[in-house]
Every structure is written in C-alpha cells, then in structure tokens.
Amino acid sequence: AREAARSKSAAPAATCDGTVVPVMANIGGPADAARALTSGADGVGLFRTEFLFLERQDAPSEDEQYAAYVAAAEAMAGRPVIIRTLDIGGDKPVPYLDTPREDNPFLGQRGARLCLARPALLRTQLRALWRAASGRDIWIMYPMISDVAELRAVLAAQEAARRELVAEGVETPAKVKTGIMIEVPAAAAMADKLAGLCDFVSIGTNDLTQYVMAADRGNPAVAHLCDSLHPAVLRLIARTCEAGAAAGIEVGMCGELAGEAKATPLLLGLGLVELSMSAGLVPEVKEAVRGADLAACRALAQKALACDTAGEVRALLGF
Ligand code: PEP
Numbered sequence: 133a134r135e136a137a138r139s140k141s142a143a144p145a146a147t148c149d150g151t152v153v154p155v156m157a158n159i160g161g162p163a164d165a166a167r168a169l170t171s172g173a174d175g176v177g178l179f180r181t182e183f184l185f186l187e188r189q190d191a192p193s194e195d196e197q198y199a200a201y202v203a204a205a206e207a208m209a210g211r212p213v214i215i216r217t218l219d220i221g222g223d224k225p226v227p228y229l230d231t232p233r234e235d236n237p238f239l240g241q242r243g244a245r246l247c248l249a250r251p252a253l254l255r256t257q258l259r260a261l262w263r264a265a266s267g268r269d270i271w272i273m274y275p276m277i278s279d280v281a282e283l284r285a286v287l288a289a290q291e292a293a294r295r296e297l298v299a300e301g302v303e304t305p306a307k308v309k310t311g312i313m314i315e316v317p318a319a320a321a322m323a324d325k326l327a328g329l330c331d332f333v334s335i336g337t338n339d340l341t342q343y344v345m346a347a348d349r350g351n352p353a354v355a356h357l358c359d360s361l362h363p364a365v366l367r368l369i370a371r372t373c374e375a376g377a378a379a380g381i382e383v384g385m386c387g388e389l390a391g392e393a394k395a396t397p398l399l400l401g402l403g404l405v406e407l408s409m410s411a412g413l414v415p416e417v418k419e420a421v422r423g424a425d426l427a428a429c430r431a432l433a434q435k436a437l438a439c440d441t442a443g444e445v446r447a448l449l450g451f
C-alpha cells in the first residue's frame with residue numbers, strides 16, 4: 133500500500149479536466165533534494181541558496197556553489213530545478229558580508245538589492261549557475277525584485293557572467309530560463325512590464341503578504357493581519373496571473389500559501405500553473421489538484437476576490 137501511495141504521489145497531478153499542474157518542492161540545499169523526490173515532487177520550485185552562505189566564515193567559492201547546484205539537479209534526476217540567487221540582508225546577518233545594521237531590515241538592502249550592490253558576490257553565483265546549467269534543467273530566479281530597472285540590471289549581470297565564461301572557453305548553455313519572485317507589491321503592480329522581460333515568475337506570498345498588509349511576517353501581535361488569504365493579497369495574485377498569461381509566461385507560487393491544500397482550488401482558479409512547497413506537503417497538494425475542476429476553481433476564485441475579509445475567504449475554503 134505504501135508503494136502504491138508513493139507511485140501515485142510521483143505521478144504528475146492533473147485536474148479532473150486534464151490540466152497538468154507541476155507540484156514542486158522548496159529546498160535549502162542538495163541534501164533536501166532526496167526527500168523532495170521521495171515525496172513525489174515534479175522538480176524544485178525554489179532552492180533557497182542563502183543556506184549555502186550561512187554559518188561559515190567566508191562566502192562559498194564558485195566551485196563550491198557549482199558542486200551544490202549540480203548535486204541538487206542530479207538528485208532531481210532531470211526534473212527542473214529553480215535556483216534562487218542569494219536572498220539575504222539585515223534580517224539574516226552574515227558576518228563576512230559586513231551588512232550594515234538597518235532600522236528596517238525588511239525594507240532595506242536584501243535579496244537582489246544586496247546582490248546588485250555587491251557585484252562580485254552576484255558574479256560568482258551567476259558563473260556557478262551558468263556552469264551548472266550546462267546540460268541540466270536549471271532555471272535562475274531573482275528574489276526581491278522591485279522594478280524593471282532592477283530586473284534589467286540583474287539580467288545584464290547574468291549576460292556578462294555568460295560572456296565571461298564563453299571568453300574563457302567554458303561551456304555554457306546559450307540560454308537559461310530566467311525569472312523573478314513577485315514578493316514586493318510594486319512588482320505585482322508592474323507585473324505586466326516585468327513579465328515581458330523574463331521567462332517565468334513565482335509569487336512569494338510570505339513576503340508579499342507582509343508588505344501588502346504592512347504586518348511583519350514574524351510578529352505574532354500582527355499575525356491576524358499577515359494572512360496570505362486576505363482579499364488584498366489575492367487581488368495582487370490575480371493581477372500577476374493575468375499579466376503572466378497575457379505575456380505568455382508561467383506564473384507559479386513558492387510562498388507558504390502554495391502548500392495549503394485547502395487553498396489549491398482557489399490558487400488554480402486565480403491562474404497559477406505551478407505550485408512549490410515543503411516536500412512533506414507535496415502529496416496532499418497533488419491530491420487536491422486531482423480533485424479540482426478548473427471551471428469550478430475559477431468560480432471559487434471570483435467569490436474569494438469579492439470577499440471583504442481574510443476570515444470570509446477562509447470560511448469559503450472550509451478552513
Ligand atoms: C516568500 O517570500 O514567499 C518566499 C518564498 O521567500 P522566503 O520565504 O524565502 O522569503
């Protein structure tokens with residue numbers, strides 16, 4: 133019975149009306165990939181590379197990073213692996229990066245902002261990623277992108293890293309699928325512009341929610357406001373999905389909300405085409421996808437978008 137359950141979980145999940153929805157895992161390093169695979173994940177939707185940089189005396193070298201990215205991709209046996217560039221800042225200080233203390237670290241120099249301010253750090257990571265992507269289904273994703281200027285800047289850095297490798301005679305693919313996280317409200321507002329410049333986007337509901345609701349994701353006193361099912365957040369998710377569809381790119385989700393099986397019909401109805409979560413939640417979400425009918429999901433999403441409060445949305449979804 134356990135074997136049957138496992139092979140069912142490894143099979144792709146399609147809605148009743150036949151739309152296949154990749155259900156992927158979030159990982160913090162290559163060691164998590166094995167668990168992702170046994171949970172039936174169709175790939176890695178978010179590799180949080182910051183864990184490679186924490187609890188050490190200096191930044192990992194290009195070769196160390198390359199080895200970690202290759203190991204994760206090989207462990208996933210040909211399935212796509214979306215690797216997010218370093219998302220670190222004042223909230224998770226790294227002594228050797230010497231990040232200044234900030235009064236509001238969540239509004240400070242984190243993620244892509246920090247990487248753009250430290251070109252050498254980004255360059256090393258991009259070189260490792262280009263090399264690892266040779267012959268492997270590795271995608272690159274940038275966190276905390278706020279606007280088109282930032283996206284253009286990281287894309288330029290990415291292309292510069294490739295040209296450097298080519299000049300050195302190192303093998304790189306001609307192109308790697310490149311995307312951004314939508315987790316800053318400004319990015320959701322500008323999703324139509326951003327979607328035209330990349331190959332996919334993935335919604336980070338953890339940060340998007342804290343920024344939309346102005347409620348710290350780690351502060352229990354405002355946890356009632358920091359609810360990803362708030363209609364204010366859902367409206368930005370819907371807007372992002374529409375922008376992605378109009379641009380012909382995939383819109384996925386890798387924030388915690390993606391792992392809530394009770395929310396799966398709503399997320400499919402809003403237009404998400406890929407979901408990524410902690411490995412342990414993959415089987416439940418695959419089951420929820422298999423039970424979903426897209427027309428009914430779309431009707432449910434319209435109802436949720438019309439709700440006044442997060443509580444009403446939760447009641448609608450049977451929480
Ligand atoms: C998010 O913000 O939703 C996300 C997936 O990124 P992280 O939780 O690593 O900030």
Ligand code: MG
Nearest residue numbers: 315336338339
């Ligand atoms: Mg985030």
